[in-house]
Amino acid sequence: MSGQNGDERVRCRDLLIVLLIAVLVAVMCGGLYFLVEKTDWRDHSQPPQYSISITGVAGLDVDDVAGDRHPTLSPVFNLTLRISNTRDEYQACVPELSMASVFYGDAFLGKGSVGAFCAEAKGEREGRARVWGQDVALPRFLRDQLAGELQRGDAAVDVVLKMPSGCNMVSCFDTVLICKARIRGGPPSLMSVSVVKSQH
DSSP, X not given: OHHHHHHHHHHHXXXXXXXXXXXXXXXXXXXXXXXXXXXXXXXXXXXXXXXXXXXXXXXXXXXXXXXXXXXXXXXXXEEEEEEEOTTXXXXXXXXXXXXXXXXXXXXXXXXXXXXXXXXXXXXXXXXEEEEEOSSBOOOHHHHHHHHHHHHHTOOEEEEEEEEEEEEOSSOEEEEXXXXXXXXXXXXXXXXXXXXXXXXX
16 A cells, blocks of 8 residues: 555656656747747847948049040049948957959049048947049040940949958958949948958
8 A cells, every 4th residue: 555655656756847847848948939039139240331432533524534635544532431330249340451442344443541440339430531543544435434424423433442351370351342332422332241362
């Protein structure tokens, strides 16, 4: 008789342990679901955004581009680079040795260095750069195309910002930001970001 009572107590104890484990598992799964599904991770995981606007241009008027009076161009672009770091927990920077280049239809127009600056966490910051070219030769079809766009007021160029992003034991890498920016007027252009192996 006592043996049967002992067996029943063991079974009850085992059943209670199983139920307790089931409850703990359910609570853990529910907590994990809440953490994954209900928490807004985007405020902490979004990378900073970079944008560029052209605030001034010289040497690239219609008279400079159209016709044969100027066989080469010597353009100068004043750029404003903006970092929006409102969704990042850390600084976002344009480091030393960064370079900006301007192209039109794959034709090089100029380049220039960009001074280092940083946007603090959840902040914004602007930096400025001057990009220039000397005696740049554009193919005739590109000059005609650019002259037409300048006359219509919708001319745009490709701006490339190359920033050193570090080295490992094998090679170095650059962060490359690219956008198409209006030559005169228009809102800042958001830049797309990629990381490439440095060619230096």
